Amino acid sequence: MLAAILGMGLTVLAGCGGGASSGDKKDTAGTDKKGSTLKIGYSDWPGWLVWEIAKQKGFFKEAGVNADLVWFEDYGASIDAYTAGKLDAILIACGDSLKEKPSTIIVLTDYSDGNDMIIGKPGVESIKDLKGKTIGLEQDLVEHLLLMAALEKNDLKEEDVAVKKVKTEETTQTLKSGQVDAIGAWYPISGRTLKEVPGSKPLFTSAEAPGLIYDALQVDRESLASRRAEWKKLVGVWFKCLDFLNDPKTHDEAVAIMAKRIDTKPEDLAKNLKGTHLLDREGNRKALEKRDSLDSIHGSLKNADKFYLARKVYKDGKVIDKFVDPSLVQEIIDKK
Amino acid sequence: LRLGNPPALSSRQQLRSFREPSVTRRSVWLAIRSPLPPHRATAMKVAAFLLPLALWCLVSYVPFIWHPDVLVTDPGDSTYLSPGDQETRARFEAENARLRAKDKKPAVGEPANPIFLPPPHAVAMAFYTAFTTPPPSKGEPWLYQNLWHSCQIIFWGFIFSAIAGIPLGILCGTFDLFSKLIEPFVDFIRYMPAPAFGGLCVAVLGIYDGPKIAIIWIGTFFQMVLVVANTTRQFDESLLEAAQTLGATKRSLLIKVILPGILPALYNDMRILIGWAWTYLIIAELIGASTGITSYIYLQSKHRHFENVYAGIIMIGLIGLTVDQVLAGLARFLFPWVPRIRGSGAWASFFGTLAFWLRRKPASVPAPSVSPPT
Numbered sequence: 001m002l003a004a005i006l007g008m009g010l011t012v013l014a015g016c017g018g019g020a021s022s023g024d025k026k027d028t029a030g031t032d033k034k035g036s037t038l039k040i041g042y043s044d045w046p047g048w049l050v051w052e053i054a055k056q057k058g059f060f061k062e063a064g065v066n067a068d069l070v071w072f073e074d075y076g077a078s079i080d081a082y083t084a085g086k087l088d089a090i091l092i093a094c095g096d097s098l099k100e101k102p103s104t105i106i107v108l109t110d111y112s113d114g115n116d117m118i119i120g121k122p123g124v125e126s127i128k129d130l131k132g133k134t135i136g137l138e139q140d141l142v143e144h145l146l147l148m149a150a151l152e153k154n155d156l157k158e159e160d161v162a163v164k165k166v167k168t169e170e171t172t173q174t175l176k177s178g179q180v181d182a183i184g185a186w187y188p189i190s191g192r193t194l195k196e197v198p199g200s201k202p203l204f205t206s207a208e209a210p211g212l213i214y215d216a217l218q219v220d221r222e223s224l225a226s227r228r229a230e231w232k233k234l235v236g237v238w239f240k241c242l243d244f245l246n247d248p249k250t251h252d253e254a255v256a257i258m259a260k261r262i263d264t265k266p267e268d269l270a271k272n273l274k275g276t277h278l279l280d281r282e283g284n285r286k287a288l289e290k291r292d293s294l295d296s297i298h299g300s301l302k303n304a305d306k307f308y309l310a311r312k313v314y315k316d317g318k319v320i321d322k323f324v325d326p327s328l329v330q331e332i333i334d335k336k
Numbered sequence: 337l338r339l340g341n342p343p344a345l346s347s348r349q350q351l352r353s354f355r356e357p358s359v360t361r362r363s364v365w366l367a368i369r370s371p372l373p374p375h376r377a378t379a380m381k382v383a384a385f386l387l388p389l390a391l392w393c394l395v396s397y398v399p400f401i402w403h404p405d406v407l408v409t410d411p412g413d414s415t416y417l418s419p420g421d422q423e424t425r426a427r428f429e430a431e432n433a434r435l436r437a438k439d440k441k442p443a444v445g446e447p448a449n450p451i452f453l454p455p456p457h458a459v460a461m462a463f464y465t466a467f468t469t470p471p472p473s474k475g476e477p478w479l480y481q482n483l484w485h486s487c488q489i490i491f492w493g494f495i496f497s498a499i500a501g502i503p504l505g506i507l508c509g510t511f512d513l514f515s516k517l518i519e520p521f522v523d524f525i526r527y528m529p530a531p532a533f534g535g536l537c538v539a540v541l542g543i544y545d546g547p548k549i550a551i552i553w554i555g556t557f558f559q560m561v562l563v564v565a566n567t568t569r570q571f572d573e574s575l576l577e578a579a580q581t582l583g584a585t586k587r588s589l590l591i592k593v594i595l596p597g598i599l600p601a602l603y604n605d606m607r608i609l610i611g612w613a614w615t616y617l618i619i620a621e622l623i624g625a626s627t628g629i630t631s632y633i634y635l636q637s638k639h640r641h642f643e644n645v646y647a648g649i650i651m652i653g654l655i656g657l658t659v660d661q662v663l664a665g666l667a668r669f670l671f672p673w674v675p676r677i678r679g680s681g682a683w684a685s686f687f688g689t690l691a692f693w694l695r696r697k698p699a700s701v702p703a704p705s706v707s708p709p710t
Contacts, residue, residue, distance in 0.1 A: 031667070083640075099639060099640075102416075102418070102421055104416065122474075136625060139635060140635070140638075140639075158473050158474070159474040159475060161466070162475050163473070163475075163476070165625055165626040165627075165631055166543065166624070166625050166626075167626075167637075170624070171544075173535070173538055173539065173543075174538075174543050174624070174625070176519055177539075177542045179542045179543050179544060180543070180625075192441070221416040221417075222423075222427045222431065224416075225415070225416065225431060225434060226434070227431065233470060267646035301474065310472065311472045311473075312469070312472050313639050314639070315422075319418060322416060322418060335550070
């Protein structure tokens with residue numbers, strides 16, 4: 001009965017909210033105002049910090065597109081905002097893309113090449129040591145996927161380990177407490193854990209499973225359909241940011257801009273950029289081709305889809321093709 | 337809760353029934369401050385649950401009420417819609433307008449409510465399947481195990497606060513010294529939100545049940561001290577005076593007069609505070625490794641299976657209601673001398689009869705244990 005009351009409450013709230021924010025909704029949907037700002041949510045991940053260059057160097061304006069980046073301290077919160085229709089696009093780990101509001105990936109930013117880790121406490125030397133042990137990580141998120149890959153490569157089964165549900169932000173504390181034998185986390189939390197828990201070491205990283213975790217710019221489907229030209233310009237902005245980062249003349253300035261966003265030292269960030277394999281034009285072209293292996297986004301998403309089905313995150317398999325639109329990247333490359 | 341002053345009420349009713357032997361139908365429904373006849377009271381209690389349910393059904397099953405979204409049944413020539421997708425009407429129409437402009441087949445759909453308001457039958461189904469669905473991997477708990485785990489957290493959190501809170505509260509209510517020494521500080525901590533201690537609890541107590549029990553404890557203990565102290569203070573002064581006249585010592589005043597005297601009210605306080613403990617459960621179980629019914633609700637809402645979320649919330653409500661009703665029934669057995677409002681149902685008469693037969697010795701003012709004052 002509580003559900004009924006809550007339901008009614010939500011109904012009324014949604015009714016009010018709908019009325020009040022209908023203008024808003026049209027903005028984000030882009031059906032009415034063609035010129036409204038395209039809002040892109042981003043959070044703390046080396047590959048996504050590259051976008052900060054566009055913001056600071058005015059690349060959006062230069063490209064003639066009205067867009068803005070919205071910073072989130074918490075990755076999960078950025079997904080919630082996007083799902084609620086407050087953002088037009090979001091920088092997301094591709095696996096999560098399948099679970100959330102049906103959307104379309106238009107450009108890949110990177111694949112994780114070591115920054116996602118399974119970290120063992122002192123004394124745990126390898127994944128094989130984890131048999132019968134406990135691992136703390138956030139359930140059904142990318143680190144869970146990473147653990148599955150790690151177990152498979154070491155001939156262990158899912159049942160051989162016990163997974164405790166711990167929020168990624170709390171994994172450092174959890175490993176410190178000694179009540180789990182390993183944790184799963186991404187940079188910067190993985191780096192912090194290694195520093196704060198003496199003797200802990202990475203047992204398995206995404207470098208051993210490249211392509212397992214792609215990251216991308218994912219766009220609301222309605223917005224993509226109605227404002228495709230602008231989104232294409234934004235894909236161009238991504239490549240421009242990468243050029244700026246890769247150019248030896250501007251490299252240091254680029255890293256400084258990115259480090260400033262997360263209030264860290266440029267040297268630290270530069271070190272951790274190595275664990276993120278950024279994807280330029282050629283990298284995108286290759287990864288957007290349709291193959292079943294992990295060096296293609298299709299294969300990677302298929303792998304995630306299989307995992308989510310097994311985990312009962314959703315009931316029916318997803319049509320992967322609808323989640324990726326390589327045409328924008330292709331058009332930009334062809335023009336060059 | 338059946339507090340108030342039942343004896344006065346019933347005597348007034350008696351008076352009224354002498355004065356007005358024939359009562360009209362309307363006055364039975366809307367009589368000022370007098371209870372409904374039992375069958376009508378039951379009918380109202382049932383209606384209290386049926387009315388919201390009826391409203392929920394109305395919004396869910398009548399297609400022209402609300403239904404702001406469109407559930408796609410046939411995507412037509414749309415490049416991105418698939419059957420089963422749900423879109424707001426404006427976005428759906430925008431896509432169809434684009435399709436029509438290009439002379440393509442428009443998408444077809446039916447009106448739907450947003451996914452956060454599933455229909456009652458879906459929630460009812462979810463309630464059942466939540467128990468029958470095996471966990472996604474071996475070693476993970478089933479739902480009933482999650483529920484049982486939650487109950488244990490509540491139990492221990494509550495027991496620990498009762499062990500410390502009740503004696504402290506009684507001391508505060510009895511002696512002004514303790515009241516002035518303890519209550520101001522307790523009052524101060526009471527305003528600190530329990531969840532704020534989450535990180536601290538993990539650092540000290542680890543990630544498993546320790547910090548969760550601690551949060552429940554923090555959430556209930558400080559309230560409990562103040563509530564118990566207040567209950568103790570409200571104890572009838574005249575009984576104390578009577579006992580003192582009979583020569584009771586300080587010790588026997590506390591143990592033989594105050595304690596038995598406040599017991600029924602104390603019991604009621606505990607009933608309310610158990611409810612309080614449940615409200616902290618959701619926050620407590622997310623601290624450290626998330627467990628129990630909360631981990632279920634949290635994961636289901638992350639995966640946007642809202643029918644399961646509602647089912648989980650209803651489970652908590654049902655457990656709370658059941659515990660409260662059992663405790664209320666038990667109160668009639670434990671404290672038969674506390675007067676009740678007439679016609680409070682079959683349970684009352686059952687426990688009343690039971691209590692009558694089992695009653696050994698009525699509680700009374702203790703005989704003076706010391707020699708009369710000279």
